Amino acid sequence: MEQVLSGTSPTTRQPRVHWFAQLRAALRRWQLNARTRRQLAQLDEHLLADAGISPSDRLRELDKPFWR
Numbered sequence: 001m002e003q004v005l006s007g008t009s010p011t012t013r014q015p016r017v018h019w020f021a022q023l024r025a026a027l028r029r030w031q032l033n034a035r036t037r038r039q040l041a042q043l044d045e046h047l048l049a050d051a052g053i054s055p056s057d058r059l060r061e062l063d064k065p066f067w068r
Helices: 002-006 018-040 045-051 056-061
Strands: none
Touching: 018 056, 045 056
């Protein structure tokens, strides 16, 4: 009776996204963050200027942990 009144029944629940797929996506994102920050660290001043990235922007990005 309580399920009928509250409108929640086992058949109306939203399907959960598989936790393993979410974990894999997070690991890929973290790996991409780490790789692109390593590449950013290797750029010289001329390439940074061409990309429109200031040295302070570069340092701010390099100071972030890989999961952000």
